[in-house]
Amino acid sequence: MKRNPHLTQKIAFFLLLMATLLIVVPVGLIVVIIIQKGLPAINWQFLTDIPRQGMRAGGIFPAIVGTAYLVGGAIVFALPIGVLAAIYLSEYSKENVLSRIIKLAIINLSGVPSVVYGLFGLALFVVFFKFGASILSGALTLGIMILPIIITSSREALESVPDSFREVSLSLGASKWQTIRNIVLPNAIPGILTGTILGLGRAAGETAPILFTVAAFYLPQLPESIFDQAMALPYHLYVISTQVPNVDEKIRYGTALVLLLLVLFMNLVAIIIRSKLRKNKKW
């Protein structure tokens, strides 16, 4: 039988469209349901009050603040270290078996289950460094969890800067570091920010790494220092969904919605910075 290329193309398009819908529809549904069920709970008091009546009423302000601190702390810790490590790996390390193993290990680390990072954080920061269950321990644990994401995406961003730029810079008498600092890094920043956005979302949403290192079950006050425990949105959501009986459904969905919006907001900031920088990019 002779194949009809137009028909083949139509079938292929149809299959690709179905595969896309298969992804888009559930995600869309989740968002719609969370908004539909959570929106009625959102009001000024919900966003700014402490939880009351055993978390069945009041607001979630301490959890919002806790998550903001944790994510901010994780980024402050992981972004500089991650970018520096990526610069070393892509610009300085020699291509050999060892460096290849290290790169592979870093990629694999981003696939390690988050509860393992939680245990690691507990052993290292909480117990060994005696930071206790604190914002510091939690932020460092989250930071270590998102390091591989930041390193891998930063490395890709650095490597995508054309070698010809490096050669031009060096041929004009610039040193290697001057070349990295003035040519390579500025052109890699949009890509580095993409990795940061991914890391940010992951740090904000994970429960397991903060479970042993920082999260308080119920702490109706704001943390006063980085050595305090804190509430955090994902863990709070877990608690009011499974540990506390008779919590109004709209409070649970409201909490989920706030978490979603918080991540969206942080991503938006990073995306705006990135698109501003891309506009400055001249090639």
Add this chain to the structure above:
Amino acid sequence: MVKFVVRDLNIRFKSVPALKGVSLEVKAHEILSAIGPSNSGKTTFLRTLNQLNALNPHLTMTGSVLFEGQDILKIDVELLRRKVGMVFALPLPLPLSIFENVAYGIRMQEIKDKKKLTDSVEEALKEAHIWDEVKDRLSESAFKLSGGQQQRLCIARTLAVKPDVILFDEPCSGLDPISTARVEETMLKLKEKYTIVLVTNNVKQAARVGDRTAFFLGGELIELDNTHKIFTTPSDKRTNDYIIGKFG
């Protein structure tokens, strides 16, 4: 005066030889053009002179290259590259403004004097015959210039560092005949102040601008003589075959 003395230069890429026993001299204030088919080693030779080959960990070099009597391996590599500038095959402006492209090399020497900087940039742009075309748009992106303008900008960028020698690596391969003519014209004027080594795929270009011409084939230097001699009575049959277009 001799700028470069190359003695028995061998370069291998992994285990494949790229240059085999090349010995030659580059005299001051001449245009030495290197011709030959692709993979003949002429670009590898050029990139040895400013140590760009050193960036490739797979390349190994034996033999000696002296720049003004000093072994290039013993000269501080940043200093060497300031003295031996390079213009690449494609116009490769850096993703910066026109002004910053030319100022780049000077800035990398930690020269902060604003007046000196703007003067040097203007001087370099004039020397590369592009000042009149860009003087009103110095803060625009260098990518807004045409290909030929970009290549003359790249020449200005190289001149701004005040080199002694300029290496041209097929500088007109991406340009139309009119832009090519302007670049060649620029090169001929630059000869008075600088020493030029020109690698070109365009045999006619070598005939037009070169004082002496070197013919490379398969990593070997086949013949090096006055351009007129090479193009009229070459001593090697392979040189003759290449310039009359029997292969290439």
